Structure formats: structure tokens, C-alpha cells
Amino acid sequence: xxxxxxxxxxxxxxxxxxxxxxxxxxxxxxxINNNYDNDLNLDLLSRFRFVSKYHxxxxxxxxxxxxxxxxxxxxxxxxxxxxxxxxxxxxxxCFAVGFESLGSFSTLFKTxxxxxxxxxxxxQLSRSKLDSEF
Amino acid sequence: xKVTLISxxxxxxxxxxxxxxxxxxxxxxxxxxxxxxxRWLTIVSKxxxxxxxxxxxxxxxxxxxxxxxxxxxxxxxxxxTQFDVNNVDSEYERLTELGVxxxxxxxxxxxxxxxxxxxxxxxxxxLVEEL
Numbered sequence: 001x002x003x004x005x006x007x008x009x010x011x012x013x014x015x016x017x018x019x020x021x022x023x024x025x026x027x028x029x030x031x032i033n034n035n036y037d038n039d040l041n042l043d044l045l046s047r048f049r050f051v052s053k054y055h056x057x058x059x060x061x062x063x064x065x066x067x068x069x070x071x072x073x074x075x076x077x078x079x080x081x082x083x084x085x086x087x088x089x090x091x092x093x094c095f096a097v098g099f100e101s102l103g104s105f106s107t108l109f110k111t112x113x114x115x116x117x118x119x120x121x122x123x124q125l126s127r128s129k130l131d132s133e134f
Numbered sequence: 135x136k137v138t139l140i141s142x143x144x145x146x147x148x149x150x151x152x153x154x155x156x157x158x159x160x161x162x163x164x165x166x167x168x169x170x171x172x173r174w175l176t177i178v179s180k181x182x183x184x185x186x187x188x189x190x191x192x193x194x195x196x197x198x199x200x201x202x203x204x205x206x207x208x209x210x211x212x213x214x215t216q217f218d219v220n221n222v223d224s225e226y227e228r229l230t231e232l233g234v235x236x237x238x239x240x241x242x243x244x245x246x247x248x249x250x251x252x253x254x255x256x257x258x259x260x261l262v263e264e265l
Contacts (some may be wrong), residue, residue: 002211004250006256008243026245026265063245064264114188 024051025063032068036075037098042068072098077112080105084121085128093117139176141189142214143204145254147175150190153254157232158217163187172196179217194256204256211237213250213260222247222263 001009016022028045046053048102060068076097083093091102095118100121110115144150154160160177164187167173176187194201207214219225222240226249230236237258238250247263 002237003209004211004213005238008241013245022244029265030247 021059022063024056025060028056028060028068029064031070032072036072036079037096039098039101040072072110072111075093077109080109081113081120084117085124087121087125090117090121093127137186139187139189140183140191141191141252142257143193143200144190144253145192145194145257147173147190149245149256150253151175151177154188154190157229157234160163160188167201190255208256208258211250211258214257216248216262219261220261222261225249225261245246 031045032040042056044058051059057067058065060071064071066074071072076099079097080093080099083096084090088096090106094102094105098119101106106117109120115123142150146173151162155162156176158163158212159180160176161180161183163178163183164176165173168173172192175190178187179185192205204214216242226236226240236249236251238248238260240249242248242265245265247265248260250258250260253259
């Protein structure tokens with residue numbers, strides 16, 4: 001066994017020894033991936049998984065480095081990019097991916113992507129036009 | 135300030151280009167001749183062609199500490215870097231069929247599935263899937 005594998009085993013034993021916890025957070029992430037366009041209901045999730053809401057939050061962050069809400073926002077922004085590239089309007093995209101206000105969507109998008117949804121879409125659509133011309 | 139490039143030390147640029155494009159599925163982006171037969175050679179992911187570029191740099195051939203570091207990582211089985219995949223198991227099957235040698239078969243640690251292979255240019259590379 002290489003040094004790397006020995007180290008992984010050692011670390012695994014220390015921080016990843018609770019398989020039930022791991023399965024719980026994998027389930028939560030999967031739920032978010034499939035329901036990002038709905039309201040995130042941590043109460044519902046924690047009831048479903050038989051853990052307290054706060055415990056769930058802590059566990060998720062421990063394994064994924066982000067809170068469920070942060071992960072949800074990233075997922076929605078990622079999906080919104082896909083829709084904008086497909087030509088969906090900014091307003092329609094906003095609501096399609098689960099945001100509730102155009103203002104907060106645009107601000108979040110600009111913060112994370114570095115440009116507004118409109119600028120992003122314009123850029124992407126003109127790029128694909130250029131690609132098809134060459 | 136943006137992160138747009140990561141560098142991978144390789145012993146042979148042409149061999150690395152072939153391996154990374156033909157086996158791993160990356161696409162060549164920039165190829166600029168420099169001095170001494172060296173090239174500024176970058177590749178990008180097929181699924182993210184305007185994403186970060188991977189620079190295949192021949193550092194170990196020209197700078198002893200770079201060679202020493204690369205060899206030490208290799209010896210310890212430590213991957214030089216990692217790439218995200220949708221499914222480690224199917225990438226493992228696909229790459230094994232293509233003759234790629236894995237030092238670590240698909241394994242799970244916490245919420246991550248991973249495997250480690252040899253890029254034939256001096257590095258172990260890790261594939262990672264988030265569960």
C-alpha cells in the first residue's frame with residue numbers, strides 16, 4: 001500500500017467513520033439536486049431523516065463544506081446558466097430554477113458569475129453564433 | 135484576479151498531449167512554440183471548453199527540484215491533481231479498457247468516490263465523484 005493510501009485510510013478512520021451520517025447527507029444532497037426548483041424545506045428533510053434540523057445542517061456542512069442553503073443557491077445558479085444558454089428569458093429562468101425574486105436572482109448571479117444574467121446570456125448567444133460562422 | 139490555468143508537470147509534452155486527449159478526452163487549446171523545443175501547450179475539458187486550461191509543462195526536464203518533487207509524489211502514491219467525473223466506476227471501466235493503469239481502484243471515503251491512475255508522464259492523477 002502506498003503512503004497515500006495509508007494516509008487516506010488513517011484519515012477515513014478518524015473523520016468518516018459514521019456510515020449512517022454519510023448516507024443521510026448523501027440523501028439530502030440528492031434531494032436538493034432533484035428539487036432545487038422548489039422551496040428548500042429543512043424541516044421536511046430532517047423529519048424524513050429522523051435528525052434535528054440543526055444537526056442536519058451541521059452534518060451537511062461537515063461533508064460538503066457548504067450549508068444546504070449555500071449548496072442550493074449554487075445549484076440554482078448553475079442550472080440558470082444552462083437555461084440562459086438555451087435562450088430562456090432572464091425572468092423565466094429566475095422562476096424556473098426556484099428563485100422567488102428577480103432582484104435577488106440577478107444580484108446573486110452577478111456576485112457569483114461576475115456579470116449580470118443579461119450580459120452572460122448576450123455573451124453566450126453571440127459566441128455560439130460566432131462558432132457556427134467559423 | 136481569476137484562476138484560469140493549472141499546470142501539470144510532464145516528462146514528455148507530446149506523449150502527455152496524446153494521453154490526455156486520446157485517453158482522457160481533453161481537447162487541445164493552445165500550442166505555441168517556445169525555445170529549446172518546448173511548447174506552451176494547454177488543454178481544456180470537453181465539457182467545459184471555456185473553463186480552466188491545463189498547462190502540460192516540461193518543468194521536470196529543466197528544473198531539478200521540479201523533477202525531485204514529481205518523483206517524490208509518484209513514489210508516495212500521491213496524486214498530482216484530481217479531476218471531477220460523473221461516475222468513477224464507469225470511467226474506471228472505460229480507461230482500463232484503453233490500457234490505463236490504476237494504482238487505486240474505485241474506493242469511497244465519506245461522500246467522495248475516487249480512483250487513482252498513472253498518466254504515463256510522471257504523475258498519478260485522481261478521479262473524483264461527489265456522492
